Amino acid sequence: MRSSHNTSVLSIHRPPKLSRLPPLTALRAFVVTARHASFARAAEELHVSATAIGQQVRILETHLGRPLFNRVRGELILTEAGAALYPGLADAFNSMIESISGLIQAGTRPALKLVADSSFAARLLAPQLGRLRRGLADVDLSIATIDSGRFEAHRFDADCAIIAISEPIAGFLCEPLFDDYAIAVCTPDFADRHQLIGAPGRLRDPSLETLGQASDDPAFQWANWLRACGFTIRSKHAGIRFSNQPALIEATLAGHGISLLRRSLILEELSKGRLLTPFGSPQPTRNRYHLVTTAERRRQPDIAFLSTLFRDHGLPSVAAA
Numbered sequence: 001m002r003s004s005h006n007t008s009v010l011s012i013h014r015p016p017k018l019s020r021l022p023p024l025t026a027l028r029a030f031v032v033t034a035r036h037a038s039f040a041r042a043a044e045e046l047h048v049s050a051t052a053i054g055q056q057v058r059i060l061e062t063h064l065g066r067p068l069f070n071r072v073r074g075e076l077i078l079t080e081a082g083a084a085l086y087p088g089l090a091d092a093f094n095s096m097i098e099s100i101s102g103l104i105q106a107g108t109r110p111a112l113k114l115v116a117d118s119s120f121a122a123r124l125l126a127p128q129l130g131r132l133r134r135g136l137a138d139v140d141l142s143i144a145t146i147d148s149g150r151f152e153a154h155r156f157d158a159d160c161a162i163i164a165i166s167e168p169i170a171g172f173l174c175e176p177l178f179d180d181y182a183i184a185v186c187t188p189d190f191a192d193r194h195q196l197i198g199a200p201g202r203l204r205d206p207s208l209e210t211l212g213q214a215s216d217d218p219a220f221q222w223a224n225w226l227r228a229c230g231f232t233i234r235s236k237h238a239g240i241r242f243s244n245q246p247a248l249i250e251a252t253l254a255g256h257g258i259s260l261l262r263r264s265l266i267l268e269e270l271s272k273g274r275l276l277t278p279f280g281s282p283q284p285t286r287n288r289y290h291l292v293t294t295a296e297r298r299r300q301p302d303i304a305f306l307s308t309l310f311r312d313h314g315l316p317s318v319a320a321a
Contacts, residue, residue, distance in 0.1 A: 029056035160293035181282030208255035
């Protein structure tokens with residue numbers, strides 16, 4: 001005779017997967033109702049009817065298989081299950097609100113796009129990054145660099161630009177930041193080796209290297225600069241020509257020659273004695289750095305700060321240099 005065995009089935013309750021969670025609208029209706037202890041006040045907060053709130057709560061109760069509220073003498077009271085469920089769900093919704101609020105606030109930070117002449121960016125803008133961060137702490141600042149001669153007004157899509165120009169650009173507000181000058185400079189060692197102090201005539205020496213920049217500003221052409229200083233000597237052609245001032249500055253600092261440089265870009269080197277002016281006087285440049293923007297954008301506090309920062313950044317007088 002075959003014995004019979006009763007087979008018992010072990011039921012294991014696993015945590016629900018994300019796909020099996022109750023509807024979010026039902027969870028939200030429960031949390032708000034529990035906080036107010038009222039269907040009517042929950043409906044007012046969520047801008048729906050009290051009937052809709054009641055329906056969502058019943059959906060959640062059906063999903064969970066147990067009641068979440070009792071009515072006691074007309075008052076809405078959480079059941080034991082509801083009291084256990086509420087704290088975790090309330091925290092979860094608060095975390096969602098904080099995350100979404102943070103994202104929205106990050107996306108609404110004001111942005112400022114600045115286009116700057118590459119020489120200005122390297123020599124004057126970069127050292128001021130600390131003050132820029134403090135002055136524009138709530139602004140997402142982006143900086144793009146260009147050569148001033150390649151500024152295309154019809155394709156300009158930034159908030160403002162700082163470029164070297166000789167005359168205003170039609171359709172833009174062009175605000176000069178400071179006066180600038182072309183000066184002849186070299187290292188003290190180079191000046192000693194070639195006996196240059198007070199002796200511009202030494203430029204005729206074939207062994208002396210003059211460096212230059214490809215520029216449409218006549219102030220940076222040796223013949224024009226010498227003539228403006230009142231020297232009657234014939235100038236040499238620059239041996240090596242650079243397309244931008246930062247490269248020319250580095251070559252000069254390395255002791256490779258004497259150069260005509262934009263004074264505003266080498267203030268630190270002059271003040272620390274790394275470069276000196278062996279002869280001649282500063283000659284005004286035709287191209288000066290300007291803040292270029294529209295009249296409407298110029299009224300923005302962020303652009304006003306940029307204007308103030310670089311107009312008042314402490315360029316000493318020509319005599320002091």
